[in-house]
Amino acid sequence: MSAREIALDAAQAALAAEHAAVYGYGVVGGRIGAERRAEATAAYEAHRARRDALRRTVRDLGGEPAAAAAGYELPFAVPDTAAAVRLAAVLEDRVAGVYSDLVRAAQGPLRRDAAAALREAAVRAVRWRGTDVTFPGLAERV
Numbered sequence: 001m002s003a004r005e006i007a008l009d010a011a012q013a014a015l016a017a018e019h020a021a022v023y024g025y026g027v028v029g030g031r032i033g034a035e036r037r038a039e040a041t042a043a044y045e046a047h048r049a050r051r052d053a054l055r056r057t058v059r060d061l062g063g064e065p066a067a068a069a070a071g072y073e074l075p076f077a078v079p080d081t082a083a084a085v086r087l088a089a090v091l092e093d094r095v096a097g098v099y100s101d102l103v104r105a106a107q108g109p110l111r112r113d114a115a116a117a118l119r120e121a122a123v124r125a126v127r128w129r130g131t132d133v134t135f136p137g138l139a140e141r142v
Helices: 003-031 034-060 081-105 108-129
Strands: none
Touching (some): 003 108, 081 108
């Protein structure tokens, strides 16, 4: 596989994760308490912006951007605010993981953008969870 194909595969995975995060934040927004609604809205908008940028990136790399699924299976039921907060943290951890892969696969400006997205997701995860992890983006692999 060429470096471009590896970067394209990683960008497609990041795009798929952003599609899932946008969907997930729709659920979070419907269950989150008023005191954190602005935070959820900001995260939703950030993921939409990253998703749109990744669509362009995939095209620039010669691929056809993956479409969003009609729906996504949530990792657990989200009946209340506490579960919505947990879901937001999980979404950010998952997004950080795919951006970690994109950082490894990419070079130049794409690598820099992926590192920024990884950092943003890690910061949002800490805000939602209230604690941090040693290596953001690698937590699921430990």
